[in-house]
Every structure is written in structure tokens, then in C-alpha cells.
Amino acid sequence: MENPQSNMANESLPTVEEDAPSISGLYELAIGATAENEAALIEYWQQFGFSVGQSGTLSATQANQLYGVNSSLRSHRLHNQVTDRSLLRLMVWEKPVNEGLGLTPLKAVGSRWGTSLSLDVFNIANHAEDAMLLWSRFANAAGLPVYYVPPQRNLIYRPDPFQPFIQANPCVHEMVLIQPLTRQVFFERHDYTRPNSGIVNPDSHFKASEFVHAGLIVDCDHEKLDFYDQVLGLRRSTNNSESKYVEASRRILELKGPENGERMLNYYFNAPLTSSTDKTQARSGNFEVLRFEGTLINKLAYSRPGSLGVCLYTMKVRDIEEYYQRVSTSEATQVTQVYENEFGEKSFSFIAPDGYFWTLLEG
Template identity: 35%
Template sequence: MISGIFENCVGSKDIEATLKYWAEFGYREVNRGELWAEQAGLLYGHKSDLTSIRLQNGNSADHGLVRVMWWKQPRNEGLGDTLPVVVGSRWFASLTKDIYAVADAFTDDKANGGDWIYTEPVRAIEATGNQGTGLYNRFVGVREMFVIGCETRQAFFQRYNYNRPGYGTVEPSSPLSVSEGTHSSFITSDHALASFYADFFGLIPLETNGKRSGYQKPSTRQILMLCQGQEFYLSAFASPKTNVGLLQVYSPLYPTPDKREYSQPGSIGLSLFTYRVEDIAAFHQRVRSSTATSVTTIISNEFGELCFGLVAPDGMYWVIVG
């Protein structure tokens, strides 16, 4: 059995500054460990001494964590200010109780020297939503925004007039009232390859998979910073044990730069997603018989957990945690 997305892993230039940032969203350190360069190379495909810190938001211990990874010799500077929809781009989303407080925080920080690209909160209608026509027929849906920094790529959303219990838990101690990561996304060039995550990871594809979206939807246009005519296919995959920690796969229907090299372990910024499984030996055997490549042996990671790495057919690197 496989979890939802377990960790969103962030390559850091400055551990203390990065920990200070994530603390504002309610994350606290729960584990810390190190690997020598040779060990890191075996698991992550990048030979450098590594220090990692696992961060947890509230009581969400089985999905949506953040892992801060400090590489003595980083692979590269990461995605940086690359816009969301390019091949290899990654991001993850969190629920907030006050999206305008989050927006104000980034606006004020940018006005005082912070290096951010972000969108203003915009209304988005979900499948069961309602546009709203007035006082007695109110908007049902979410407001969303997207933030890009030198080490982070995050989406935030706030619900209006409906609830999904368990899909994002905001702890009272979170300074900006932000939950754990609820879903994580990446961009691939060939949407047919997304079937790998159902066929070999054992994730559950949603009924809406393969839908076409993009510029013609105003909220999507703003959040993903699209230009006229830019559209994509979108599919989502859930764990058999939970509907949170969702994986979303986007495939643009227009040419984009290939930035996969800048979102792999060793890169600065968001550069890896992990899953946790109950029987790592059986899962390892399953993946070895798949179309995945560069499947490592099962070894201990920096936290002493049994793990292995692999490259999916779409070229994205994954680490599976026992």
C-alpha cells in the first residue's frame, strides 16, 4: 500500500533561513540526518555531502511533509523564477484559512526587497461549485494564488461555503494559518506516460483524468500565468488509503523548455517528491519489472529508513520510503 505524496523536498542554500521560512506556514522539525557524498550518490543520483531536515505541519505525519535538503555541492540553481508550466516544473498546494493574509505577507515582503513572483487570489469554481449571483446565492468554490521564490513553488487555496473534512488541516499554531501539503504537481511532455503511476505505483486515477484545460478558464489562466491559446491535459492520482496527498500531472499542448535537470535531487528549490510504502521489498520488485529506469538498490537514507530511487518513464526522479 502506498501513501499520498509523503514529502515535498526542497534544496536549500541556507538551512536556518529556510527553516525560518517554513515555520511561518506551521512546519516544525521532526527529524534530521546526514549522508556522505558516496551514499547520497547511490540513493539520489547526486554525489555531495547532504544534511536533511524533515518538517511536519501539525499532526499530519503521513502526507504533505517538507524535507529541507542542504547539499554541500548543489547540482544546480534549480528552477528559480521559471514560470509554472514548463516540462519538469514542480509545485505543491496547501489549504489556508485566510488567503489574503498570505497574499499580504508576500506583497509586503516583496515591497521590502523580497524576491517573489506571485499571483493575486482569484476565484475558482470546483466541480460542485457555484459562481454566485448575490447575497442569497453565494459563491461556492475556492480562491487560489501561486508563489514562486528562489527555493519554493507553492499554491495556496481557501474554501468558501463548503468543506472537505480531512483534505488539509490548519493547526491553530500555524502563523499564516496554512495546512500541510494537500496535493503536488509536475509538468511532463507526454501525457500517456502518466498511466505509469496507476499501473506500477498502484495509485487510483480520478474519473476526470485526461481533461483539457488552460487559458480559456480565467482562474487557471491567472494562477498558472498562461498566455493566450496555452492549454494542457491534466490527470490526478490518489493513494488507495487516502484522498489527500494527491499527485497531479500536467502536459502542455504547446512547446515548452525542458527543465527536468533543474528539478532533480541536488537542485536548489523544489526538486523531489517522495512516497511511503508498507512493503518496500515487494514495491521494489514491482518497480524493477516496470518501465522505470535507474532503479537503485534498497539502502538507508539520511534518517535511517529503507529507501530506493528511480526515474519514471516521464524522466522525473522519485524516492520511495519504507
């Protein structure tokens, strides 16, 4: 979701030295699939501007070493208009471990999703509404089930007082679209731009961009999230901040509120070498971590490689051996050795202190 508070916080943070070991923000959002739905998923993502750029395979033994899944693997790397970050990886498993997150709403531990800009979010909403109606009416005859939250308007930097038709009215319309194998948030900007964050493929049917943000829901202690900046070196721009979301965002996230024993805190992490003092130069590929204090269902086992649907985030690092040493001596668990992934890149995987599975690759 578009996060004005996080971007404002970026302005007061120092830059990182150019010779420091670097890590990207989001490099890939990965989706688990089977051979039966492989072609349909590629066709689906083509409507949002993604195209296959690279493919590769691993044997069951190799996949077990790197991802902990005893199944052969065929993967496709897809990109939109951006080729160095916010890509999509389709991981086709011969023997999937489980059905994945399915139609679980965003608010669950283990929930992952990609947020993209669209120039026509209401067109996506129209398709989602019709898909849901067709599914309920014809009971599986017209496609996959759909769970969605229709577009909600959120204000971004609106002046106070505000004069309609005289002053700019910066805002977004945001919506949620969840299907058994995909979890997406879309937003459309009005009256403001960020040219390097959300680069739309104009030839795509839904006029959609790369992933501007990747989302995580956690219920761990605040200190466990120190791993992302203190060990991995990401740049924290919002920290343990209680989100004062308006009613529109409460609907998106299905928040009950503190009066019902539920409290949400916001964290935002950026790639260290891509942050800018000029918020108009903000780049895509950031992580939005939402930490809940309250009772949530735990779906972490359905949100890791081998699961169907959204199952993994990857990041690129400049020196894989240095990052291996950092992670293996931290509180991360199940740290693998460095192996070649399905694309021939040096990689290793681990579980972060908050319970999420990650893969780093050198590039």
C-alpha cells in the same frame, strides 16, 4: 490547486482491497538547500505551521548511491498538523548540483510545487506584494526576489441558477508564490469544507495546512503516465481530461489557450487506500499532473535531488522489495538498489517515464 472535477470523479471508482500492497500519496515534498540558508528556511516554514521532527545525515558515497549526488547530505523532516503524509523534507547539500528552478513560473516541464490551504490567503498575498516591491526598490537589501500571482477566485460546485445570499456560494481564492527556494500555491475555501484535506495549524502566522496537492507539469505522451497507476498503484481519478479552466485559473497557470497552439490536459492521482465515496472525507497528499501540448521550456535537470529549491517527491510503500521489483521491470530508468536513507528507512530512487525523479521509502 483545488480540483472539483477530480474529486467528483472519485465517487464512481471502486475501493482497493485492504490486503493489496499499498502506496501513500505524497509523503514528502523535498527542498534542496545549503548550510547558509538552512536556518532561514526552517524559520520561513515555521510561519506556515511546519516544525522539525526528525533529522539525519548521509555521506557523499551514500547520497550518490541513493540520490545520484556526490555530496554529503543533512536532512530535516518537518510536519504541520498531519504526520503521516504531505510532509516537508529539507535536504541540505554540501555541494549542490545547480541553482534549481528559481523563479521559473509554474508552466515549465520539471516544475513542481506544493498546494496548501490557508485561512487567510490575502495575508500571504500582502506579504508577497510587499516583498516584491522592497526587492525592486532596494535591489537586494530587503530579502529575496519574489514572483507571485495574486489571489484569483474560482467557483466550486456553484448551483445554476444561483441566488446570492440565499444559496451557498462555494468557491476558492487561489494564488501562486514562488521564491528562489520555494514554490507554493495557496487557496482559501469559502462556503464548503473538506475536514481531512487541508488541516490548518491555527498557531501558524499564515494559518496554513499540510500540502493538499503536489503539482507536476509534463509534455510527454499520454501513455507514459500509465506508470503511476499501472506500476505504482496510485488511483487515477481524472484521466486525460481537457481542463476547462475559467479565466482565474488561466492567470494562475499563464495559459495561452488552444488558439495559440497550447492545450492542457489534467490527470489526478490519489493514494489507493484513502479515496472515499464521500468527497467530504477526501484526504490530502494527492498529485495533480498537468500535461501540455505545446512548446514549454524543460527544467527537469533543475528539479531533482542535488538541485536547490523544490527537487523531489517521496512516497511511502508497505513492501519496499515488491515495489523495487515493480519499478525495476518497468519503463523507469536509473533505478537504484534499496539503501537506507538519511532517516534509516529502506529506500530506492528512479526516474519515471515522464522524466521526474522519485524516491520510495518503506514505512
